[in-house]
Amino acid sequence: MAKAENSVPAPAVRRLSLYLRQLEAFQSNNLQTVSSKQLGQALSLSDAQVRKDLAYFGQFGHPGVGYRVSELIERLRQILGTDRKTTAMLVGLGNLGHALMQYRGFNKKNFEIVAAFDKDPTKLGQAIPDRPAMTIQPMTEMLETVNHLNIKLGLICVPAEVAQDVADMMITAGVRGILNFAPISLKVGPNVVMSSVDLAVQLEQLAFQLSAMQNRATEPRQ
Amino acid sequence: MAKAENSVPAPAVRRLSLYLRQLEAFQSNNLQTVSSKQLGQALSLSDAQVRKDLAYFGQFGHPGVGYRVSELIERLRQILGTDRKTTAMLVGLGNLGHALMQYRGFNKKNFEIVAAFDKDPTKLGQAIPDRPAMTIQPMTEMLETVNHLNIKLGLICVPAEVAQDVADMMITAGVRGILNFAPISLKVGPNVVMSSVDLAVQLEQLAFQLSAMQNRATEPRQ
DNA sequence: TTTTGTGAATTGCTTCACAGCA
DNA sequence: TGCTGTGAAGCAATTCACAAAA
Incomplete structure (x- = not known):
């Protein structure tokens, strides 16, 4: 059974949206199943992170196989609540x-x-x-x-x-x-x-990272 | 002296933008100084969080007084890198x-x-x-x-x-x-x-929280 | 007094590593 | 063998609580 929502880390819920989007991309490439490793690589996340995030909401995977793309898409839409208008x-x-x-x-x-x-x-x-x-x-x-x-x-x-x-x-x-x-x-x-x-x-976050990069380049050793 | 950027938590950098925006609002209300408590309340954050975030980048406060609004605005712009075009x-x-x-x-x-x-x-x-x-x-x-x-x-x-x-x-x-x-x-x-x-x-995050709220309302005890 | 800055304690999140299943 | 799900460990962020400054 899925855990209560309040025990799920907020960053995990955020990543659910990214998983869904990537799965939709995989689906339009006619991919049937996907492993946590593949999904993680596409999004620059670790495979363990992907598995743990999904496991907060239930057991959707198939050991030795991975996750069935269309099945997981459907489940994620239910979890996120975008299956209803x-x-x-x-x-x-x-x-x-x-x-x-x-x-x-x-x-x-x-x-x-x-x-x-x-x-x-x-x-x-x-x-x-x-x-x-x-x-x-x-x-x-x-x-x-x-x-x-x-x-x-x-x-x-x-x-x-x-x-x-x-x-x-x-x-x-x-x-x-x-x-x-x-x-x-x-x-x-x-x-x-x-x-x-x-x-x-968002602009300020970028500006900050741009200056941080600049500083690293000019004074590599603190 | 300010810490190296890589030791600053990313969420803290994110909040810097919120502090700046709130300080600009305080400034247009002619407020001269502000305490970490006031700033935190305006943004629904704890005073300790505000102080710790700012302390990552230097010592801008004045004990017993708080932070001078115009001074802190200027420093935050420098830190974020939006003082330059x-x-x-x-x-x-x-x-x-x-x-x-x-x-x-x-x-x-x-x-x-x-x-x-x-x-x-x-x-x-x-x-x-x-x-x-x-x-x-x-x-x-x-x-x-x-x-x-x-x-x-x-x-x-x-x-x-x-x-x-x-x-x-x-x-x-x-x-x-x-x-x-x-x-x-x-x-x-x-x-x-x-x-x-x-x-x-963002829409999916909202949809998720909306359904979570709905669930809490219908089954208060798990 | 008020309020900062900061070590210490706590809470939360991510990564590791492996048992179990296909 | 390949891959999931998950406790345990490790790491990161937040909150606590108090000495020091004005």
């Missing part, structure tokens, strides 16, 4: 918001954006490219729409200054998860999960 | 590529995109909105442009199938870092740093 809404239709409305990756992972909100009165009622059935709604309709369409996830694409207010509104409306694109650290209560996508943070 | 190029001008060309956050963090490439012949020579000085160049000009403009970083916005090839071209041309937006795990040699931005992975 998740409905989402998006708030803030600036540059980024519009780009995300166009993004096809959501549907590939079984997410569907079913509503879009903005507080700018000039945008209200506007159509959204490639989305004939949707228009931009005013913030006042959020509560009703979330309940009516049973929306589970909210995407925040507004400026940092108003991001916390929007998060609070979403939570009040009944959303269970938030994906935050604003460069600010949001507070959410218990029973709400939050994840942030922050390009500035 | 980093030149970058972007490859792949689809939806995402164009959105990133518009994104102002790069300049705020002292990154500058100075060249854009695409292999599609119909896009070559096209102007880029808000970028009067740049046109889309063919891939064959990459080597020369990287050397001429001393480009340090490459952004990959091409489909997964060709992302590794583009990465290899970039490295051959002399780039030192890569920010990959394609949903694939890239291999780069030593002396090149790589970081990936993958929305699909």
Whole structure:
């Protein structure tokens, strides 16, 4: 039986996504089975790491054979919860918001954006490219729409200054998860999960590693 | 004196970016000094964590007082390497590529995109909105442009199938870092740093936590 | 007093190495 | 033989708790 989620290291859950992606690549190359060693090499991880990560959730492998690709893909989707559809809404239709409305990756992972909100009165009622059935709604309709369409996830694409207010509104409306694109650290209560996508943070991590490399090159011995 | 970079835990470096962002917020609220406790609370971290993270890089605090906001901001920028300008190029001008060309956050963090490439012949020579000085160049000009403009970083916005090839071209041309937006795990040699931005992975992490929460609600006792 | 910086203790994660199965 | 699943060992990160500084 699978372990309780709270005993699984967070990094292991993160790698589950990478395993799934790599397995999908193997599958489109018509590979039937894969060993922990092969999977690890493709992702620059050790075979032991792969086995231990998967073992947190159950026994999916076949000794002497490896893992059956299609079987493991199916199991990973169940574990990650992307075998069921998740409905989402998006708030803030600036540059980024519009780009995300166009993004096809959501549907590939079984997410569907079913509503879009903005507080700018000039945008209200506007159509959204490639989305004939949707228009931009005013913030006042959020509560009703979330309940009516049973929306589970909210995407925040507004400026940092108003991001916390929007998060609070979403939570009040009944959303269970938030994906935050604003460069600010949001507070959410218990029973709400939050994840942030922050390009500035990624850039700084790269900048740091670039300078570290530079330093190693100029003064090899400390 | 600051410790050698290789002895610093990676999660600590990651949090440095969060500290910097929060300090900038404190600064625009005219706060002069901040304690590790205040900084930690704003980011949902312990005070001990904040102090230890900062101590990896030197002694910036003042016992009984805390940290001077402007001083710490300056030091963090130096440590992260965003006090100096980093030149970058972007490859792949689809939806995402164009959105990133518009994104102002790069300049705020002292990154500058100075060249854009695409292999599609119909896009070559096209102007880029808000970028009067740049046109889309063919891939064959990459080597020369990287050397001429001393480009340090490459952004990959091409489909997964060709992302590794583009990465290899970039490295051959002399780039030192890569920010990959394609949903694939890239291999780069030593002396090149790589970081990936993958929305699909983030979505799956959220989906997992959403189902975990659901399970906790339905069966509180394991 | 307040608050830092830091060894020591603790917790968590990864790697090792091997029994058991196909 | 080849490969998984897993305790045990080893390593890494976080938290504790307190001396020292202002």
